[in-house]
Amino acid sequence: MAVKRLSLPQEPPVVEWFVDELIPAGYVGVLFAKQGGGKTRLVAFLAVQALRPQGSFAKRPVRRGRVLVLDADDPGGLGYALWLHRFLRAYEDADKGLLDLRAVEGGLTPEDVRALEEELRQDPPVLIVVDAFSSAFLGVDVIKPQQVHAPIRALTSLAQSTGAALLLVDHVGKLVPGQTVAEKGPLGSTAKLFSPRAAFALDRLPPKEVEGRDVVKLTCVKQSYAPLPPPIGLELVWLSDGGGAYFKPYPLPEAATLEEKAEKVILELLAEAGEEGLPRKDLLGEVVRRGNVSERTAKRALSGLRDRGLVEEVELPGRGAPKVLRLPRSNPSISLAQNRENAVQDEERFWAKGLAQNGELGPKSPDPLEAEEQAPNGAGGAVGGKENAVQRAEPAPATPSRESEELLIWRRRWSAGGFPEPWPFWRRPGRP
16 A cells, blocks of 8 residues: 555654755755856765764754765766865865765666665765766656656655765756746756755856855755755855865855846946937847846836936937937036026026027117117106116016026036037027
8 A cells, every 4th residue: 555654743853954954864955056056066065074073064063974976967077076175185084985976877777776775775874966867867858747756756765765865966947037046946847846855056156246256155945844044155265275175154245136236237338328328228138138137127127217317318319319318417507506696597697698699599689778768758768867777787687588498408418418419490599
């Protein structure tokens, strides 16, 4: 009968750990990363910690004992041999006699797994590494859950019968823009995560985000028997002789949301573009490419920046009135207004009156003395004498017309390079 009865213990069962509250003993755990993400060296470091009397991984104790590495990706075992030696040089208390490194040629069959189970039961290891799933189980279509489930169950049986932590290393498929390794998951069917009790995504952080250091981020995406821990940062440090190395904890930078990341890229691109700006389509395409975000995220970020006044849309002169996005300019009149009271008002009056007097923008303004001679008595004419004439020669403060205000705005932008062509003739003050 395939079903057996289980009794409920009187007390809560105690979970056995290979790495305290991170990797459980007697179960399968999955570690997945992109190609070149640092899987081999991280697993090699973890294996060396198990060879030490008091090993430590991310400030967590590691159980000591035998380690079996089944390398199916590299039959020669060069990658593991190289990194194991580098970490062993940093930890002289590690016992190399507890290490068992084997190559898997031709893949593992169900019979191979059962034979391995019988062998290891006599002297069980604390850690079994299978690297990697696709190479170890040839002929299995990773897309089909029914084909993936069988080898995973076989590995689960191996882990439970030996009490070892079985770490299955796997690859990751192609990421879409804005997608992380943790979101993507291991290559193929999600059935790879059904039976395992712990799963980890490994990312290599860009050096520019970590001051040029070699840092990886380990994200636990599944933890069945303990609280889900926060992402773990580990920095690779080389010994002074250059031959040895070790991982040490590294405080991860504060994670920015994808929208914040997109906003940063938008501002960088517009700063590079300068006064010419960028068309909206070109800007969004470059944000998606450089920021590794989706187009929807890029559009939300751009909308937020425009709402906050950090990005402006400008219509350029020319056929079709093309529009570009750019960073807003600072107003060139601000410093003048700060140093002189009513400076802007004076400037408006000067341009509204001075250009008209020169015949540039409309009818010539009447001369104050001529207006005095033509005015009727009692309205400031010649009866008032010279004193009244001089007094009326000074124009009284007046509110600038709408056309004058538009001209002032145009002049400021033109002086700052905002309009490459002169003020359009059809909007000059004085014209209908």
